Amino acid sequence: MDLKELHQKKIKEVLNERHILNLPLVSKDAGINTIFSVLTGRDHIWIVDKKGSKKLVGLITESDALKLLAPSRVPKYAFGWRHGISLQYGTAKTASDIMHKQLCICSLDDTVGRVLSRMVNAGLRRLPVVEKDEIVGEIAVHYILQLTLGKV
Amino acid sequence: MLLEIGLALILAKLLGHLFEKIRQPIVIGEILSGIVIGPFIIGKFFDIDFLTPEIEGIAQIGIIFLLFISGLEIGTKEIKTAGKQGLIIAIFGAILSFVFGYLVGYAMGYDTNVNIAIGNIFVATSVGITVRALMELDALHSNIGQLILTSAILDDLFGMIILSMTLGKGSPPMLIIKILIFFIAFFLLYYTIKKLKGSKLYIPRLVLTLGIAFAFIFSAFAQNLGLATIIGAFFAGLLFSNLSQRRRMLNAVRPMGELFFIPLFFVSVGASFDFNALGDIGFFVIFFISMALLAKAIGCSLGAKISKVNIRDSLTIGVGMMPRMEVALVVVSTEIAREIFKKPLADQVMAGTILLVIVSSLITPLLLKRLYKPQENKTKSVNNTLTS
Numbered sequence: 008m009d010l011k012e013l014h015q016k017k018i019k020e021v022l023n024e025r026h027i028l029n030l031p032l033v034s035k036d037a038g039i040n041t042i043f044s045v046l047t048g049r050d051h052i053w054i055v056d057k058k059g060s061k062k063l064v065g066l067i068t069e070s071d072a073l074k075l076l077a078p079s080r081v082p083k084y085a086f087g088w089r090h091g092i093s094l095q096y097g098t099a100k101t102a103s104d105i106m107h108k109q110l111c112i113c114s115l116d117d118t119v120g121r122v123l124s125r126m127v128n129a130g131l132r133r134l135p136v137v138e139k140d141e142i143v144g145e146i147a148v149h150y151i152l153q154l155t156l157g158k159v
Numbered sequence: 160m161l162l163e164i165g166l167a168l169i170l171a172k173l174l175g176h177l178f179e180k181i182r183q184p185i186v187i188g189e190i191l192s193g194i195v196i197g198p199f200i201i202g203k204f205f206d207i208d209f210l211t212p213e214i215e216g217i218a219q220i221g222i223i224f225l226l227f228i229s230g231l232e233i234g235t236k237e238i239k240t241a242g243k244q245g246l247i248i249a250i251f252g253a254i255l256s257f258v259f260g261y262l263v264g265y266a267m268g269y270d271t272n273v274n275i276a277i278g279n280i281f282v283a284t285s286v287g288i289t290v291r292a293l294m295e296l297d298a299l300h301s302n303i304g305q306l307i308l309t310s311a312i313l314d315d316l317f318g319m320i321i322l323s324m325t326l327g328k329g330s331p332p333m334l335i336i337k338i339l340i341f342f343i344a345f346f347l348l349y350y351t352i353k354k355l356k357g358s359k360l361y362i363p364r365l366v367l368t369l370g371i372a373f374a375f376i377f378s379a380f381a382q383n384l385g386l387a388t389i390i391g392a393f394f395a396g397l398l399f400s401n402l403s404q405r406r407r408m409l410n411a412v413r414p415m416g417e418l419f420f421i422p423l424f425f426v427s428v429g430a431s432f433d434f435n436a437l438g439d440i441g442f443f444v445i446f447f448i449s450m451a452l453l454a455k456a457i458g459c460s461l462g463a464k465i466s467k468v469n470i471r472d473s474l475t476i477g478v479g480m481m482p483r484m485e486v487a488l489v490v491v492s493t494e495i496a497r498e499i500f501k502k503p504l505a506d507q508v509m510a511g512t513i514l515l516v517i518v519s520s521l522i523t524p525l526l527l528k529r530l531y532k533p534q535e536n537k538t539k540s541v542n543n544t545l546t547s
Contacts (some may be wrong), residue, residue, distance in 0.1 A: 035471070065503055083175075083185050083417055084485055086229040086315065087237060096293075097300035108236060126362040128363055129407065152466035 008126055008157055016122030018113060018146060021154060027144040033105040034058045035065060039075075039094070046072050048123045053135060053142055063142040065106030068103055075099055078128055112137040113146065119154075122146060160213050164423065167196055167209065167224060171422040184288055186484055188512060189422050193429020202430075209430040219426030219496075222489050223392040224416030227374040229486070231409055232395020233312050236449070242528035247463035252316040252480055255458030256281040256451070263450045269504070274374065275325045276499045280491055280512055281451050286311040286486030291478070296484050296531050303358035304470050305437070306463065307479040318486060319393050326494070328385040337384040344380065345394050352401060366404045367411050373398065378402035387493050396461075430487050432513055434505035448510040448518055456480045475530040482519045487512055 012020075012034060031049040033041060036059050045052050046069060056063035073133050079093035092098050092105060111129045113122045113136055122134060136144040153159050165217060170192035177189035195201055196209050217364075252528065260281035264274030288422075289307055293299045327334040374395040380409065381391030460477030466471065491512045495505045 081287055081290050081294075081415075084225060084228065084421060085285070085290065086485075087232040087234065087312055089232065089237075089305070091290050091294075091299050093299075096297060098304070100300075107406070109401075109405055111403045129404070 008154055010155065012016065013151075013154060014118060014123070016119050017115065018117050018119065018122060018144075019115040021119060022136065022144050023150070023159065024116070024145065024150050026134070026150065027060065027079055030145060033067075033102055034060075034102065035106070037102045039099055041071060042067055042105070043069065051133065052102075053145070055142065058115065060142040061143075062139065063110070063112075063137055065103065065108050066110055066135070067102060067106045069073075071107070075105060090123070090135070097123065109137065114138060119151060123148075160211055163196070163207055163209050163211075163214065164217070166207070167192065167423060167426045168419070171426050175422070182291065184484060186425055186488075187517055187520065189425035189427035190488075190516070193426035193428075194432050196426065197432060199432075199434050209427065215425055218424040218427040218492070219388070219423075221416065221420035222389055222493070223374055223378050224412065224420050225424065225485055225489060226389045226392035226410060227371075227396040228409065228416055229315060230393040230398075231400045231405060231412070233315055233397065234400035234405070235397055237312055238316060238398070239314050241309040244306055244463070244466040244468070245313055247466045248310040248459050248476060248480075249308060249313035249317055251462030251465070252284065252314060252459040252477075253282050253321060254298070256454040257321055259450050259454030260358055263447055266446075269472075272499055276369060276494045277316075277447075277508070279322050279494065280323060280508070281454055282314075282321055283483065283486035283490065284311050284314045284455060284480045285478075285482050285486060286481045287484060288520045288523055289479040289527070292527045293531075296528065297525075298435060298531055299531070301533070302468075303475050303479070305435060306468070307476055310459070310462075310476075311480065312478070315393075315486065319390055320489075322391045322490065323381075323386050326387045326390075326497070326499075334379075334461035336386070337386065339382055341386060341390070341394075345398065345444065349398055349401070353491050355496070366399075366402060367408055369397045370395075370404075370408045387497070389489055389493055401443075423428050424460050424492075425488070426515065428492060428509075430493075431506075433506035433511055436503070436510045442512060443507055444511045447508075448515045451483065451515050452519060471530065471532060474526065475532075476531055478523060478526045481514075481526075482523050483516055484520065487516065490496060 031045055031052045032055050033052050036052050050069045052067045056062035056064055073097045079095055081090050111131055113134045113135055115138055133145055133147040135142050136146055171189040174188035174192040175185040179185050201207055260278030261274045293304045298304050348410055374392050377391035377395035380390040382388045386423040456477040459480040460473040463473035463476045481506045491509055500508055
């Protein structure tokens with residue numbers, strides 16, 4: 008597919024059913040062991056408000072789980088409480104303790120080009136597609152690469 | 160000036176690292192390196208003058224960075240989730256500290272402005288040292304640990320609010336209007352930023368630049384209203400903590416501040432430590448420190464007791480909230496820069512606060528170890544849950 012043409016396309020035109028049905032969703036009160044077991048199969052988890060709901064409230068990635076395994080230390084100048092969250096001290100109990108709460112999102116009407124530049128700006132490889140606070144799909148760099156090669 | 164900055168950075172790094180090794184706050188190492196480089200040790204024998212206006216300027220920027228980072232890290236969302244118990248503990252701690260500080264000044268026969276200024280120094284807790292101590296006791300996950308952490312968040316906020324209400328210049332009615340203007344501006348921007356969140360404007364790293372710029376603009380705004388610059392920087396941090404770029408902004412701003420501006424601020428605090436001040440006012444310093452420690456311990460214990468924590472745990476919380484660190488030093492140097500204290504008193508208060516920082520961070524871990532009693536039925540760490 009022509010790159011320029013791809014950039015003009017809207018997310019809803021390119022979104023594949025696979026990226027709508029097969030989302031890794033876990034509720035925010037899920038225990039840390041659930042998170043780890045889901046992460047053995049997927050490299051990220053979208054955290055939703057409660058079981059059955061699709062209201063997106065957070066994200067946990069592989070690297071967040073890795074950080075939990077490292078020995079925790081307090082930074083040079085410490086404020087707030089986020090440095091206190093660690094598996095080592097039993098302070099990371101549920102998904103909501105460790106998730107990213109402020110997410111970069113996109114909507115069905117955004118163009119691929121816009122989504123790509125948002126990913127570049129934020130240093131991310133995957134954005135949730137959100138409509139009215141509910142997650143309806145996800146779009147990843149990997150998938151866009153497949154599109155450019157016409158392998159979808 | 161250039162040589163001094165270079166030397167100060169190296170010395171601060173070395174002493175800071177040394178203090179980290181012996182499990183003391185890095186900040187104290189940085190202050191000590193300031194004392195070393197200051198007019199009483201190195202400055203006495205070599206031609207080195209650290210307290211020049213240029214370095215004062217850099218230290219001022221360090222203050223703005225420090226408060227901006229603290230606002231960003233604390234964040235409006237965390238404030239909302241702090242809970243009722245944390246709120247009560249923080250309110251009692253903040254108010255009692257302020258009152259005790261005021262009484263210290265009153266007992267020494269100073270005028271009202273000075274009394275209020277001393278009260279302000281007493282308000283802001285720093286939990287860094289408590290977090291470390293609780294980690295070593297494996298108590299961070301306990302009820303006490305969680306209560307200390309959540310109330311410490313609100314504590315900083317209350318400190319800033321009390322500061323903005325008391326440190327302003329001008330007649331009381333004008334001052335109230337100024338404070339109102341400041342907070343109205345804050346909330347207007349807060350909601351504009353919330354609205355702009357999904358906007359389609361893309362300029363790479365725009366938000367990072369805007370964040371730093373707003374830290375300074377808000378500081379200038381606060382200063383023009385007659386409030387202190389640090390209030391502006393803190394609320395600018397809170398403003399930007401709402402964005403999804405918060406973590407990226409912290410990742411960018413933290414190294415900028417931590418590598419250059421903030422250490423130089425703490426070194427300049429150390430350099431202004433006056434040994435002569437100690438001789439005259441030994442009594443004042445001891446009175447000052449003990450009242451500061453007692454105020455927080457009593458206030459927060461009382462707050463915890465009222466919110467239905469048992470006596471021993473309440474005391475532990477009170478002790479855990481005792482340490483003062485970054486914010487107290489920022490408040491002192493701001494107040495000195497605003498010439499609230501007359502000359503000999505300024506040196507005494509500065510010396511008193513530096514010693515307060517050191518003493519509180521030495522005794523808090525010891526007292527916590529004595530007081531903290533692990534609960535029988537505590538939900539022991541997740542390691543068990545994972546294997547079970």
